[in-house]
Amino acid sequence: MATCSAPGKVFLFGEHAVVFGKPGIAMGIKPRVFVTVRRGKNPPRVNSPYIENCFDLTGVNGSAYIHSQLPSSSGLGSSAAVTVATLSAINEEYNLGMDRSHIASTAFKIEKKVQRGRASPTDTFVSTYGGLVLVKDNKRRILPPENLNLVIGNTMVSHKTAELVAMVGEFRRNNPYVVDPILDAIEAVTIRSLHNFHNQKTLGRYMDVNHALLEALGVGHPMLTRLVTAARTSGAYGAKMTGAGGGGCMIALCPKRSKNRIAKAIEAAEGRAIITSIDTDGVRTE
Numbered sequence: 001m002a003t004c005s006a007p008g009k010v011f012l013f014g015e016h017a018v019v020f021g022k023p024g025i026a027m028g029i030k031p032r033v034f035v036t037v038r039r040g041k042n043p044p045r046v047n048s049p050y051i052e053n054c055f056d057l058t059g060v061n062g063s064a065y066i067h068s069q070l071p072s073s074s075g076l077g078s079s080a081a082v083t084v085a086t087l088s089a090i091n092e093e094y095n096l097g098m099d100r101s102h103i104a105s106t107a108f109k110i111e112k113k114v115q116r117g118r119a120s121p122t123d124t125f126v127s128t129y130g131g132l133v134l135v136k137d138n139k140r141r142i143l144p145p146e147n148l149n150l151v152i153g154n155t156m157v158s159h160k161t162a163e164l165v166a167m168v169g170e171f172r173r174n175n176p177y178v179v180d181p182i183l184d185a186i187e188a189v190t191i192r193s194l195h196n197f198h199n200q201k202t203l204g205r206y207m208d209v210n211h212a213l214l215e216a217l218g219v220g221h222p223m224l225t226r227l228v229t230a231a232r233t234s235g236a237y238g239a240k241m242t243g244a245g246g247g248g249c250m251i252a253l254c255p256k257r258s259k260n261r262i263a264k265a266i267e268a269a270e271g272r273a274i275i276t277s278i279d280t281d282g283v284r285t286e
């Protein structure tokens, strides 16, 4: 028997723009998915296409038990974390000798298959390595970690990443002169944020700008506006939606002393709050 766990992720800056080759910054977060794998022939399995594919692709027989601290379908990368943790537990139990890069690339292959081509390699990369990750020119690089206090607000409104990405793509095709400057501005904010990780007030301001630019792309939602406003008015340095938008989650960058107050304000606005910070472990054996 082997148990491994893998973290979720948020986008700090640059989501949607990364689809058009612009830079983005993602971060591993503390909530994790734990997966226990047991050996056995034709065992009962959790009904998950991600887990099925982990066993099929590695060619071993076994069962998996999941315990998740991450809400699913909310843009926090829970499917990537399930896949990465399962592959890693299979790797441990059967001594397959896969290293982290092998786990990340195999997990991405599985996500792509299950999500019919529209998976993001960022989710599986961040879940495997943790930390602060720069996405640039379709490559991912680990940056020095930063101690950011975040409160995540889940709108509990479900969204479909593929549909939102397609919608932005169509908007851009029909209105390149309107949309391209928005994408350029998101790029500028992402690049400036890289130089301002030690200045949280400025970083928060950039989050506010990034949120407005994502709204201009058409991926806002009234519940996101509500939670972002609640966080800002209760003392956050800044707040923005994270991931595909249209529902899902928002993040607020908070002074350490105000995170409980901001979490309460998000809950009072009918969101589910998670107080968190960076995860630098990535996938690990428990």
Ligand code: PMV
Binding pocket: 011, 014, 015, 016, 017, 018, 019, 074, 075, 076, 077, 119, 120, 122, 161, 165, 242, 243, 244, 245, 248
């Ligand atoms: O909602 P999520 O976490 O799946 O984020 C999607 C991020 C996008 O930039 C919109 C798409 C992508 O593949 O990067």
